[in-house]
Amino acid sequence: MSTTPTVLLVHGAFADAGSWAGVIAELQQHGIPVLAPPNPLRGLASDAAYIASAAAQVKGPVVLVGHSYGGALISVAGAVENVVGLVYVAAYVTEEGESLGELQGRFPLSPLVSNLREVTYPVEGAAGAGAGAAAAVEVTIKAEAFPEIFAADVPPEVTKILAVAQRPLTAGAFTETASAAAWRTKPSWALVAGSDQAINPEVQRFGAKRAGATVVELEGASHAVAVSRPKDVADLIREAVRATS
Structure with a gap:
């Protein structure tokens, strides 16, 4: 070992x-x-x-x-x-x-808080369900704000890629x-x-x-x-x- x-x-x-x-x-x-x-x-x-x-x-x-x-x-x-x-x-x-x-x-x-984009995603058990299926909220940083907020000292050509490749975080993580x-x-x-x-x-x-x-x-x-x-x-x-x- x-x-x-x-x-x-x-x-x-x-x-x-x-x-x-x-x-x-x-x-x-x-x-x-x-x-x-x-x-x-x-x-x-x-x-x-x-x-x-x-x-x-x-x-x-x-x-x-x-x-x-x-x-x-x-x-x-x-x-x-x-x-x-x-x-x-x-x-x-x-x-x-x-x-x-x-x-x-x-x-x-921080400026992050006012520059989050919210979308929804289906929760466990909702797959294949119709309208009104349970959903949760996840957030990413607005693409136009991403370079300044997340990566101001990273080359612009790299931040453009990072901005569109973001992994979203469930909004509920902020209150757990x-x-x-x-x-x-x-x-x-x-x-x-x-x-x-x-x-x-x-x-x-x-x-x-x-x-x-x-x-x-x-x-x-x-x-x-x-x-x-x-x-x-x-x-x-x-x-x-x-x-x-």
Whole structure:
């Protein structure tokens, strides 16, 4: 069994596991085992359970890394026994019993909130049903606002692709409450994106401080910091791996 933790990368809303590509390349160059499973984005409890299951099936220790909404997931999933560290990247750091809405509501809202596009999707059991079938709401960022809000420091030709390839997040995820706060018993690290327009940097700083995390702040970094500054993100993850090996 390897004593070097496996890094399990959890993407957030409006993105997919491909957003970690640069970070994965950096970690692999240093011989660090990496996994980047898909995040279902269907709800805090169910998504956290999915990530917890993925972590529990890794042989050996795991460092969970969460970007954005993924931070809330690793705070819950991190309670799994073989998780030895948590890394938050431009992320929500939630407390037990707290929702994303409650956490971000303590601070001025970011431009993200007024630039979400809502659509509906059928809920389980509604397939094949006629008019009036049960549906739920999911959100993406309006395409015209996406570059400034999500990826202001990413080349325009890349943001155009990211904007149309968004993975939507169920709207209910903002009101579900976290069932655990693994940072209370596991060491944590946090990267604050200083120019984030999706999650107010003050929300990131507050959560990181409350968790007692080792904090790195990148001035001028957008919410898509894993895309624009993968080496900086990977360096913090490597610090967590070294500390927990």
